[in-house]
Structure formats: C-alpha cells, structure tokens
Amino acid sequence: xxxxxxxxxxxxxxxxxxxxxxxxxxxxxxxxxxxxxxxxxxxxxxxxxxxxxxxxxxxxxxxxxxxxxxxxxxxxxxxxxxxxxxxxxxxxxxxxxxxxxxxxxxxxxxxxxxxxxxxxxxxxxxxxxxxxxxxxxxxxxxxxxxxxxxxxxxxxxxxxxxxxxxxxxxxxxxxxxxxxxxxxxxxxxxxxxxxxxxxxxxxxxxxxxxxxxxxxxxxxxxxxxxxxxxxxxxxxxxxxxxxxxxxxxxxxxxxxxxxxxxxxxxxxxxxxxxxxxxxxxx
Amino acid sequence: xxxxxxxxxxxxxxxxxxxxxxxxxxxxxxxxxxxxxxxxxxxxxxxxxxxxxxxxxxxxxxxxxxxxxxxxxxxxxxxxxxxxxxxxxxxxxxxxxxxxxxxxxxxxxxxxxxxxxxxxxxxxxxxxxxxxxxxxxxxxxxxxxxxxxxxxxxxxxxxxxxxxxxxxxxxxxxxxxxxxxxxxxxxxxxxxxxxxxxxxxxxxxxxxxxxxxxxxxxxxxxxxxxx
Ligand SMILES: Nc1ncnc2c1ncn2[C@@H]1O[C@H](COP(=O)(O)OP(=O)(O)O)[C@@H](O)[C@H]1O
Ligand SMILES: [Mg+2]
Numbered sequence: 001x002x003x004x005x006x007x008x009x010x011x012x013x014x015x016x017x018x019x020x021x022x023x024x025x026x027x028x029x030x031x032x033x034x035x036x037x038x039x040x041x042x043x044x045x046x047x048x049x050x051x052x053x054x055x056x057x058x059x060x061x062x063x064x065x066x067x068x069x070x071x072x073x074x075x076x077x078x079x080x081x082x083x084x085x086x087x088x089x090x091x092x093x094x095x096x097x098x099x100x101x102x103x104x105x106x107x108x109x110x111x112x113x114x115x116x117x118x119x120x121x122x123x124x125x126x127x128x129x130x131x132x133x134x135x136x137x138x139x140x141x142x143x144x145x146x147x148x149x150x151x152x153x154x155x156x157x158x159x160x161x162x163x164x165x166x167x168x169x170x171x172x173x174x175x176x177x178x179x180x181x182x183x184x185x186x187x188x189x190x191x192x193x194x195x196x197x198x199x200x201x202x203x204x205x206x207x208x209x210x211x212x213x214x215x216x217x218x219x220x221x222x223x224x225x226x227x228x229x230x231x232x233x234x235x236x237x238x239x240x241x242x243x244x245x246x247x248x249x250x251x252x253x254x255x256x257x258x259x260x261x262x263x264x265x266x267x268x269x270x271x272x273x274x275x276x277x278x279x280x281x282x
Numbered sequence: 283x284x285x286x287x288x289x290x291x292x293x294x295x296x297x298x299x300x301x302x303x304x305x306x307x308x309x310x311x312x313x314x315x316x317x318x319x320x321x322x323x324x325x326x327x328x329x330x331x332x333x334x335x336x337x338x339x340x341x342x343x344x345x346x347x348x349x350x351x352x353x354x355x356x357x358x359x360x361x362x363x364x365x366x367x368x369x370x371x372x373x374x375x376x377x378x379x380x381x382x383x384x385x386x387x388x389x390x391x392x393x394x395x396x397x398x399x400x401x402x403x404x405x406x407x408x409x410x411x412x413x414x415x416x417x418x419x420x421x422x423x424x425x426x427x428x429x430x431x432x433x434x435x436x437x438x439x440x441x442x443x444x445x446x447x448x449x450x451x452x453x454x455x456x457x458x459x460x461x462x463x464x465x466x467x468x469x470x471x472x473x474x475x476x477x478x479x480x481x482x483x484x485x486x487x488x489x490x491x492x493x494x495x496x497x498x499x500x501x502x503x504x505x506x507x508x509x
Binding site for chain 2: 011045049051053070071073074082084086097098100101102140
C-alpha cells in the first residue's frame with residue numbers, strides 16, 4: 001500500500017529525515033511510535049501529499065505523494081493531530097459538509113452513535129470539550145470510508161473508556177480490510193493495535209518490526225516465580241525464559257507442585273524503546 | 283455536485299456569521315440615503331454605493347472568511363480532500379457574488395434606477411467576483427486581519443479612485459481598460475457600454491485564475507513549507 005524509498009526531507013537547511021525506507025502492507029495497522037518532535041506528524045504529512053518538497057520516492061496507493069490528485073484523496077482519510085473543524089457549525093453540520101466533498105459516504109448518525117457523540121451532534125463545535133473535538137475529528141476521517149486511514153495521535157487526551165471505543169473502531173476498520181497508519185507516543189496503543197511498529201527518533205526509523213518481535217527480540221523475557229521459603233516467608237526468583245531448564249529450584253518446585261505463583265514478565269515496548277534509542281517515549 | 287455543496291456551505295457559513303443580517307441593515311440605510319439625495323443624482327449615487335460596498339464586500343470580508351478557515355485548520359482537511367483550488371475559489375466568489383447581487387438589486391429597485399436588470403445583475407455579480415478574487419489573493423498570503431486591511435486598502439484605492447475620477451471629471455474612453463472604471467461603467471450603465479462589460483469580464487477571469495493559483499499554493503503550504 002505504501003512504499004517509501006530513500007526519502008529525504010527537512011523544513012529547514014538542517015538535515016532532518018535522511019534516506020528513510022519502509023513499506024506498509026495492504027490491510028495492516030502500521031504504527032509510528034516516538035517521542036514528541038521525532039517527526040511522526042511530518043511523516044504523515046509527507047505520506048498525504050502535504051509536504052510536496054521531498055527527495056526520494058513516496059508511493060501511496062500507487063500514487064507518488066507529491067503528485068496526489070483528486071482521485072487519490074477520495075481514497076484516504078486523515079485525522080490530524082489538531083481538530084480541523086468549523087467551530088461555528090454543529091458536529092453534524094461539520095460531518096455533512098465534509099461528507100459532501102466525497103463520492104461515497106457512510107451514515108453520519110451511525111458514526112456519531114458509534115463514537116458516542118449522538119447526543120451532542122447538534123451543538124456547535126465551539127461548545128465541545130477537547131476530547132469531543134478529537135472524537136469528531138476522528139469520525140470525520142472515516143466519513144467517506146477510505147481504504148487508507150492516517151490517524152495522528154487519535155486517542156490523545158481521551159479518557160480510557162472513550163479511547164477504548166475509538167480503538168475498537170480502528171480495529172473494526174482493519175477488519176473491513178482498510179489499511180491504517182497510526183501515529184502515537186502511547187506504547188500500549190501501539191502494542192495493542194499495530195501489526196508493525198516503527199520507532200521514530202530524530203527523523204529516522206530506529207527499529208521496525210511487529211510489537212511482539214520488538215518486545216522479545218531485545219531483552220530476554222523473564223520468568224518470575226514465588227514459593228514458600230524455609231523461614232516461612234515468600235521468596236521470589238527470576239530466570240530468563242530461555243534458561244528455565246538450568247534452574248534446579250524451579251524444576252524441583254514444579255515437580256513438587258509447590259509454586260506459590262509464576263508469571264513471565266515481558267519488557268514493555270517502552271523498555272525496548274529506551275534500550276534501542278536511548279530515549280524515553282514521553 | 284461537490285461544487286454545489288461547497289457553495290451552499292459557504293452561504294450557510296456567511297449566514298451564520300451574520301453577513302446577511304448586516305447587509306439587510308445596510309440595504310435599508312442605503313435606500314434611505316438615496317431618497318434624501320436630489321432625483322438627478324440618484325442613478326450615479328446608487329451606482330457608486332453599489333460599486334463601493336455590496337459589490338466590494340469580498341474585498342472587505344475575504345480576509346475574515348479565510349482566516350477563520352486557517353485558524354480552525356479546516357484548510358488542512360480541505361487540502362487532503364478531493365476539493366480543487368478552482369472549486370474552492372469559485373465557491374467563495376459565487377457565494378459572496380450572490381449576496382452582492384441581491385443587495386444591489388434591492389438598492390437598485392428601491393431607488394428605481396435599474397433600466398436593464400439582466401446587465402445590471404451580471405455587472406454587479408462580476409464586480410463582486412473581481413473584488414472577492416483580489417481579497418482572496420491577499421487573504422491567502424496574510425496571517426492577521428490587520429495585515430489584510432493594510433494590504434487591501436491600497437488595492438481598494440487603486441480600483442475605486444480612478445473610477446470616481448472617471449465618473450465626475452475625466453471621461454477618457456480608454457479608461458474602460460481600468461478594472462475599477464469598467465466596473466463602475468457596467469454598474470451605472472454609462473460610458474462605453476458593451477466594452478465595459480467585456481473589460482470587466484476579462485479582468486474577472488484574470489483575477490479568478492490568479493486566485494486559483496494562489497489558493498493552490500496556499501493548500502500545498504498547509505504542511506508548513508512555503509512554496
Ligand atoms: N511547519 C514546520 N516548520 C518548521 N519545523 C517544523 C514544522 N513542523 C514541525 N517542525 C519540526 O520538525 C520536527 C518534527 O515535528 P513533528 O513531525 O511535528 O514531530 P512529532 O509529530 O513526532 O511530535 C520538530 O523538531 C518540529 O519542531
Ligand atoms: Mg505530532
């Protein structure tokens with residue numbers, strides 16, 4: 001769906017993105033994970049044709065991004081980092097207007113209901129809270145049922161239950177065969193939603209793999225178990241998952257059925273991020 | 283279809299922002315004023331009024347209209363939609379042109395100065411589009427309303443002053459080539475008649491294309507790189 005080859009871009013004279021390469025498959029959720037200022041939004045703008053002055057090639061759905069035309073935009077939906085809405089119009093009027101710009105459109109009421117804004121649909125957007133604007137902005141990107149969705153930090157500033165609803169809707173898009181580019185600095189969202197995650201730092205991709213592979217590749221997964229110690233207290237021990245065979249205590253405890261608890265502690269994506277890039281996500 | 287949707291939404295927007303109610307008041311004021319003036323002046327006074335206000339409203343308001351869209355970042359969404367620059371410009375010009383034509387018609391009828399209604403309406407509509415295109419070109423390039431005003435006042439003077447000069451003192455026919463003079467000739471029904479409308483049409487077309495070019499640039503600059 002997307003192929004980026006030897007991409008070079010900067011807002012200024014100073015080099016920023018230099019010879020970046022990656023590709024995104026049809027029907028996957030692909031994440032850009034990185035701290036603020038890493039260049040995630042810049043990448044989204046490059047992919048959606050908003051920054052036409054770049055070097056190398058950025059092919060999106062068969063079109064070179066800098067030459068994106070009307071037909072290209074019929075098929076992509078963009079949720080920007082900031083609300084992009086007419087404040088004086090109501091939520092429903094905004095959706096109606098943007099829907100009218102496209103050939104296809106979905107049922108506006110169904111979308112409002114799905115995101116939980118149906119009760120506020122006839123209020124002016126200027127009366128919306130930040131979270132409500134984010135949600136409206138999100139469904140605005142889905143209006144024309146685009147086959148490629150770009151979401152720039154869509155769950156930012158949402159409470160957990162609204163974030164849950166939005167994430168389920170993103171997964172639903174994927175289930176319908178859509179391709180999603182998800183920008184985030186939230187490692188949990190990236191872990192849960194993405195088929196592939198790229199770590200973005202200072203305009204470069206520091207790593208790119210499935211969340212699972214990223215989390216297991218670097219640091220060995222630890223197995224932690226507890227058992228009753230001779231003095232009557234609870235003792236905890238850890239052993240790398242790959243070396244459980246050499247842990248005599250563990251073998252003994254399993255054999256005797258004396259384990260008090262056992263679990264494997266996988267590193268979070270954040271741990272791996274710090275390990276690979278030397279930066280923190282937030 | 284999409285162009286129609288754009289125009290309708292611009293009209294609704296202008297309605298929401300009170301353009302219609304504002305001009306309802308102005309219309310009444312202008313008609314009242316025309317009745318205070320001597321009969322002999324009425325035709326020219328009405329033409330000047332229409333030419334300098336309802337027809338020129340695009341030059342006054344385009345800054346606010348586009349700045350709202352810039353500040354609310356709506357332009358970003360328009361830039362990634364199938365809307366073309368030509369449609370965007372057309373919609374802005376037509377929506378304002380309709381208010382101008384409506385207000386001019388009411389003033390004209392109220393003052394009883396309209397002789398050829400169709401020519402009159404076409405003239406006012408074109409005038410309005412020409413002024414709006416100027417306003418739009420400036421609006422694309424500025425960040426604040428103050429900058430817009432500073433940039434449009436000279437434009438307005440360059441357009442209006444020669445026209446007034448032509449009307450009262452300086453009747454050279456060659457002035458029909460001046461956009462402002464062609465507007466006032468067309469709106470007042472005086473001077474080199476079919477030529478005035480033609481000159482006005484040519485200027486409007488030219489400014490329309492320049493506005494499309496400028497809007498195209500603006501839409502490609504929302505990403506943060508000036509072209
Ligand atoms: N319009 C712009 N002009 C100049 N520099 C910019 C512009 N937008 C972003 N930048 C810079 O580019 C870098 C990446 O920004 P951005 O892509 O917004 O990061 P992220 O989305 O990962 O937080 C930052 O250093 C930012 O200051
Ligand atoms: Mg960002």
